[in-house]
Amino acid sequence: MRRGFALWANPSSPHAEGRAARAALEDARSRVKAALGWPGEVIFTSGASEALAIGLGRAKTARRLVAAAEHDAVFRAAPDAEVIPLTDGALDCDALGRALAQGGSAVVALQSINSETGTVLMPHGGCPAVAVVRGAGGLFLADCSQSAGKVPLPDADMVVVSAHKLGGPIGVGALLVRDFAMLEPVGGQERGYRQGTENLPGVLGFAAALEAGGVESWPTTYPDRYEFKDLLRRDGELLQLGPQCSHIVALAHPKLSAAVLLIKLDAMGFAVSAGSACASGTLKRSRALAAFGLDEDRAARTVRVSLGWNTTVSELEAFCDAWREVGRG
Numbered sequence: 001m002r003r004g005f006a007l008w009a010n011p012s013s014p015h016a017e018g019r020a021a022r023a024a025l026e027d028a029r030s031r032v033k034a035a036l037g038w039p040g041e042v043i044f045t046s047g048a049s050e051a052l053a054i055g056l057g058r059a060k061t062a063r064r065l066v067a068a069a070e071h072d073a074v075f076r077a078a079p080d081a082e083v084i085p086l087t088d089g090a091l092d093c094d095a096l097g098r099a100l101a102q103g104g105s106a107v108v109a110l111q112s113i114n115s116e117t118g119t120v121l122m123p124h125g126g127c128p129a130v131a132v133v134r135g136a137g138g139l140f141l142a143d144c145s146q147s148a149g150k151v152p153l154p155d156a157d158m159v160v161v162s163a164h165k166l167g168g169p170i171g172v173g174a175l176l177v178r179d180f181a182m183l184e185p186v187g188g189q190e191r192g193y194r195q196g197t198e199n200l201p202g203v204l205g206f207a208a209a210l211e212a213g214g215v216e217s218w219p220t221t222y223p224d225r226y227e228f229k230d231l232l233r234r235d236g237e238l239l240q241l242g243p244q245c246s247h248i249v250a251l252a253h254p255k256l257s258a259a260v261l262l263i264k265l266d267a268m269g270f271a272v273s274a275g276s277a278c279a280s281g282t283l284k285r286s287r288a289l290a291a292f293g294l295d296e297d298r299a300a301r302t303v304r305v306s307l308g309w310n311t312t313v314s315e316l317e318a319f320c321d322a323w324r325e326v327g328r329g
Contacts, residue, residue: 001169001208004201011198012189021200028207032174035210036153036161040178043190044203048145048162049073051175054194055141055158056081056109058184063106065099067091067121068291071143074109075287081109086291089119089242091129100136107139112154113146116288116304117241118248122147122154130155139182145173146248150215157182163202167309168209172202215247219312222246231320232305235327239302241292249305250289252298253327261303261326268322272303 004024009017011025029042045051052071056064056078064081066074075081082099085092091110100106110129112122121127122142133140142156149166153159159176163169177183180191188195220228225246232238232251239250253261258274265272274286289299305319 001201001205004204008200011200025198025200025203028203031207032203032210035207036148036176038153038159038176040176041180041191043175043177043193044198044206045173045175045194046171046196046199047164047173048143048160049077050194051160051162051173052109052141052143053077054175054183055160055177056107058186058193059107059139059141059158060105060182060184061107061139062104064109065096065106065138066109067111069114069117069119069121069288070109070111071115071145072287074143078109084108086293089292091121091127093128093132096129097132097136100132100138105138106133106136107141107158108133109141109143111143111146112151113144113245113248114241114288114292115146115248116286117239117250117292118245118306119242119292120245121242123243124151127154147245149210150245150247163206163209166209166214167212169202169205172199172206174206215309218307218309220307220316224313224316225307228307228316228320232323235324237298239294239298241294247307250302251305251323252302255301256326257300258303261301264326265303265322268325270319270322272305274303 007020007024009021011018011022033042043054052073064078065084066078066081068083068085084096084099110121113120130140139157141158142154143160144153145160145162145165148161157178161176162173180193183193185192186195189198229238229249237252239252262272262274286299289302
């Protein structure tokens, strides 16, 4: 990012400084594609929310279909979308097939990993929903905000990525597109598919974070993170809402509400959230937990505990001690 600030100029300007900035931007684009193993196009955005707005708002389809447990940003991007329910911790493919059979081209949005529960909705071995969508001639949009840089990208027509979720800077992300022809252009920057001057320092930081290594480079290993889950089970209910990833935990307390847990844990130096982390300041009822079939009482006692690229084993141990102490309180 320091390099980006040092050579900053508008990448769309024709002068020498602008051309140098453009060259750095395009080099970063190639690096992001290589790091993610993406063969198509990359549209840099201000983050996942804007990427969702572009993918859902400008897809050349007549209809928008979204899974019931999607992030609120999906529903803001497609407020009139048809909602497909979940069954047993997975997208209901029968319901999806019936919805697609009603006719009209459609784009279908699904998180690869749910941001509140850690449920893996698009398994590494392939997601049945993709075949259903492709069979109906639709487009598949995968929200990989929680999985990009941690697991390989799924088979999708469009992929949403957020830099800060993988150790990069805030305020930058990308919409990966197999073919620009899937989207209506609007003019402006990013080949005419996004308006606004490109965030060159952020993009360079995004590329650098990807190249720094994925989940294998974290201070915690998979065994560390699964041992952490086992310890938490002793003093609370670890929600198993379908197949789970290793870095996001939905944890229900036997007695205390999520609001009380947030206050107590915050006072002990731990930052957890209730519901979507982006909206947890409101402490509103979680749309995602309801979509997974969690009853209102348990949902009200559930917090999200998530691990990142800089979380250490000692921090996991300290949190288990704090959770045990909260339980005694």
